[in-house]
Amino acid sequence: MAPYNEDQLNQIRDERREQILAAALGVFARRGPALTKMSMIAAAAGISHGLLYHYFKSKDELFTELVRRAMEGASQGVGDMLDHPGTVTGKLRHFLQDAMTEEARLSFLLIHQTRASEGVPEEARMIIGDYSILWFVERLRPLFLEGQRTGEIAGDDADLLITGLLTAMSGSMILHASDEQNIPLLNPDHLLRMVLAPGHIQPL
């Protein structure tokens, strides 16, 4: 009856699952969970809405799975940046560039939606709960302290500088997502100026 064997079926299942997740990420990230309709995800994935429920028990479960993956990605992005060779300025510039790719932005937006929305599944909230902006501050603090020793980073309170940088970056992504026509993404070098010591700012 079934025209596929076991392995082929598994492969189809996996592909479908990824296809759904990719489609759902785009919609959830831009519209937020409450305004995302299952029918939108189905349309974006090119399948029927009924089929979504073969792969995910509910909208909440699908959303939560995406949040889990987004957090893993974000966490790994910070790690990669810290491992990157070069000066503090170079590492930061790399980080900002990586963070502002299309894919990374969607993850950022999804995390923002999770934090900003009510009615978010409890589990999703718990997953990001520990990774508030403070989590990033702690990861980046050593880098900023080193930058202040080398004179690259401005002498203000390091935590404040980090928070500011991340805030401006995230906010820019949100605004850009809300109106791509009119609001360009922030230039990474302008962002960097917020935290670099005056002497290290280079003209564009």
Next chain:
Amino acid sequence: MAPYNEDQLNQIRDERREQILAAALGVFARRGPALTKMSMIAAAAGISHGLLYHYFKSKDELFTELVRRAMEGASQGVGDMLDHPGTVTGKLRHFLQDAMTEEARLSFLLIHQTRASEGVPEEARMIIGDYSILWFVERLRPLFLEGQRTGEIAGDDADLLITGLLTAMSGSMILHASDEQNIPLLNPDHLLRMVLAPGHIQPL
């Protein structure tokens, strides 16, 4: 004979109307129009949902009235800043401080929601239509060009600087609104650094 006289009735009506508008601004600005339920506004205003409809014909009309007021406020805020005496840096610092008061932030958020959401009343969209971020860029451009002449402002493309400054500021408001516990508003002086010439940046 008449139970309340004309003046008393007008006073009750005006107070209620303002009370509703204030409550609605808070809810709409944070949640967006689609996720704002009339019952939330009623609860925030401490009245029944039925009473909302004595003062505003519909959710759309209430929202649109708020957008109208927000745009008037935003437009006036820019005008005031340009009239403010002092250096370019001083004017900008004042502008950022004014813009980040509680009241101004709610207006900014509301305008953001109007631009970012689907299903916004057509009239509201028209009201903000002309005031995209470009509108602000044009108003601020003379100031930035002057700042570049006086050496206060960095030499990059002025429009890019303005857009960046406004983006970071707006984004910060959005993030702060989404999670006041964890995401502080950007420090105006950090924001200024994005656009000031290195020589003019002063330690905090």
Next chain:
Amino acid sequence: MAPYNEDQLNQIRDERREQILAAALGVFARRGPALTKMSMIAAAAGISHGLLYHYFKSKDELFTELVRRAMEGASQGVGDMLDHPGTVTGKLRHFLQDAMTEEARLSFLLIHQTRASEGVPEEARMIIGDYSILWFVERLRPLFLEGQRTGEIAGDDADLLITGLLTAMSGSMILHASDEQNIPLLNPDHLLRMVLAPGHIQPL
């Protein structure tokens, strides 16, 4: 305090009551009880909706009072017609003319609404309950039988003729009320033809 004495107050009360009843009759008769809003009656009577409740406990009570009066009027109209001197044909023509005056029509319509609508107060339904079309048939039967003896009335089943005449008359009122622009009231002489013996029909 009160600028009126007892008698004046009573007079005001009675006038107000009649004013409300007259206004309500027009609205109820044309729109039916369910589609008649208390605010419409108040507007038609030129008073506030709140005042309605000083004179009538509820919409249902107001409606029921009107039905009571309408039934009294209808019942009296039939009695008057039977007492009228002249031939059977003459009595019937008089009856039809009286029944199609503005005032009588509103009463007919109200009774129709009571019978046709759901959600009518139980008491109103009971008041008209006994006065179905059969009530009229019984009152008019002697007249029709006499007319058949004198040769004025056609020889068909008398009850059927009566029912037909009343139906056509009532239906005409309903249609006229629904679209006065386009649907004229039936001509009483055309109506009479439905029941007169061929030899007694006179050209218009």
Next chain:
Amino acid sequence: MAPYNEDQLNQIRDERREQILAAALGVFARRGPALTKMSMIAAAAGISHGLLYHYFKSKDELFTELVRRAMEGASQGVGDMLDHPGTVTGKLRHFLQDAMTEEARLSFLLIHQTRASEGVPEEARMIIGDYSILWFVERLRPLFLEGQRTGEIAGDDADLLITGLLTAMSGSMILHASDEQNIPLLNPDHLLRMVLAPGHIQPL
């Protein structure tokens, strides 16, 4: 693989649609659009109210579709009658009999409701707009004039006769619908008497 094939789905959809339309016609025709609740239609069709919205976008659209069909039917009924062979009297008798079948009556009632009610969808009003009672008068006028030549129809103003006949017929339908227990439909032969010349009236 596909659960139902295309044909099965089309059949289910068509059946449901007709089932809903039939149920809705009965309710709308008797109660009018404003007093017809979607839950009533759903109950009459034996489905959930939610399902109605899979087949019709709104109450207004459902109502309008019914009005469209009713007008087509009414218009065709008149055409058929004119094509019917036989005397003028025979044609008219046939017309009255056809018009008073259960199905035709519901259509008549629906059109009446459309004309009589406020808050009717604009499109529905436009559909019947051209078909006021005058439309019927014009279609039937040649037949009546011919009847007057042959001596079958009374010599009064033909338009008045037609209007009267249609009014009495429609009114009878409305009354019958409002209280089937007590108000029988008018006998077509009694109706005919309203317009036939005395010599052509035959005993029942």
Next chain:
DNA sequence: TATGAATGAGGGTTCATTCAT
């Protein structure tokens, strides 16, 4: 696996009724 018909809880809005003045 895949589809879409079917259900029902929840939010916007209207309107009868109450009540402070």
Next chain:
DNA sequence: TATGAATGAACCCTCATTCAT
């Protein structure tokens, strides 16, 4: 007596979810 602000039940409609095939 008279007004109109205030309340809440009920109806239209949307959309997450289930289920027959």
